[in-house]
Amino acid sequence: MKGSYRIGRIFGIPILIHYTFLIVIPLLAWIIGSQISLTTDTIRGIFQVPIDTSLITAGFMPWILGTVVALGLFLGVLVHEIAHCIIARQNGVKIQSITLLIFGGVSQMEDVGVPDPKVELPMALAGPLTSLLVGIVCGGIVFFIPEMTTDTATAGVLILIFGYLSFLNVILFAFNLIPAFPMDGGRVLRAELAKRMPLHKATRIAANVGKAFAIIFGIVGLIFFNPFLILIALFVYIGASSESTMDQFTYLLHDVTVGTTMSSPVTVVAPTLTLAKVIEMMLISKHLGFPVVEQDKLVGMITLVDVNRIPQIDRETMQVRNIMTHDPITLPPSAPVMDAFRIMSARNIGRIPIVQEGRVVGIVTRTDILKVTELKKI
Numbered sequence: 001m002k003g004s005y006r007i008g009r010i011f012g013i014p015i016l017i018h019y020t021f022l023i024v025i026p027l028l029a030w031i032i033g034s035q036i037s038l039t040t041d042t043i044r045g046i047f048q049v050p051i052d053t054s055l056i057t058a059g060f061m062p063w064i065l066g067t068v069v070a071l072g073l074f075l076g077v078l079v080h081e082i083a084h085c086i087i088a089r090q091n092g093v094k095i096q097s098i099t100l101l102i103f104g105g106v107s108q109m110e111d112v113g114v115p116d117p118k119v120e121l122p123m124a125l126a127g128p129l130t131s132l133l134v135g136i137v138c139g140g141i142v143f144f145i146p147e148m149t150t151d152t153a154t155a156g157v158l159i160l161i162f163g164y165l166s167f168l169n170v171i172l173f174a175f176n177l178i179p180a181f182p183m184d185g186g187r188v189l190r191a192e193l194a195k196r197m198p199l200h201k202a203t204r205i206a207a208n209v210g211k212a213f214a215i216i217f218g219i220v221g222l223i224f225f226n227p228f229l230i231l232i233a234l235f236v237y238i239g240a241s242s243e244s245t246m247d248q249f250t251y252l253l254h255d256v257t258v259g260t261t262m263s264s265p266v267t268v269v270a271p272t273l274t275l276a277k278v279i280e281m282m283l284i285s286k287h288l289g290f291p292v293v294e295q296d297k298l299v300g301m302i303t304l305v306d307v308n309r310i311p312q313i314d315r316e317t318m319q320v321r322n323i324m325t326h327d328p329i330t331l332p333p334s335a336p337v338m339d340a341f342r343i344m345s346a347r348n349i350g351r352i353p354i355v356q357e358g359r360v361v362g363i364v365t366r367t368d369i370l371k372v373t374e375l376k377k378i
């Protein structure tokens, strides 16, 4: 994910932090710090324990406590994600990384194609259930604190921290169970729906429920002017949209190869051709890129974008070999078309030449893939 920084490794899984999370920690610390008296009353009410507030409200203590609780919440989110990852691993799903975002964590699984609902259900539940467990443990600690220390001021601070973390982890549990894709509850919903219908339909429904929740969050956020809720709404909406498109592609194209998708025969150009000639060929063929071939061997790719960088007057003399992309990525006809799709998305390229036994036999473009997807929907 863009804008993420690596902070370390746990169980060999790289832990990344998204910049939105770095903004949210000080913000949370400040919110928690400025409402410390109110929260103390709430926690006193929930746990029915006396809390000595003399140290809690002294000097900079509210801000220090705010930071401690915010970091504690961050740890809670991390434990939640690690729980997902452990169950995923037990089911043979490889984990690439865990990214901590503004509203929680996201575990990047290695692409396994269509997720198996039997695996997805326990994997999705592991996170929220762990948060609930952390909440219960923190809540249990609250009751032991008065017995551990006779200093009521210190006890007050500890009760506040653990009581607060207990409360927040239970919220984390509940929030993640909202059936809005891509949150855990959305995954649970999809796994349940997938028992009754094809997975791509289940994904579409779960994603639509996610979008509906996002819109509700957004409206409520605007009415109460709650920037947190608006941000969450945006994240959920974007997450639900992108997840469902990618899953749909994976589902629809899982048995399609590059060979059946590619355009063939393919127009190729010689490295010595002038750019002016290339533009002419583009106009005639309506193709925006050509493989460059020399003595039957692929030596490069030339696209409209490449040609466009060269000023008009130089195009008469300049040749393809001066500006072409050398050693382009190629695929064999037997490669799954999803590989082509992934490479195009990751590298932001529009076409991939298809090579068999050293010869260019075709070319596959984004448009080709989209056309096949449309046909597969029927």
Ligand code: ZN
Pocket: 080, 081, 084, 127, 128, 176, 184
């Ligand atoms: Zn989760």
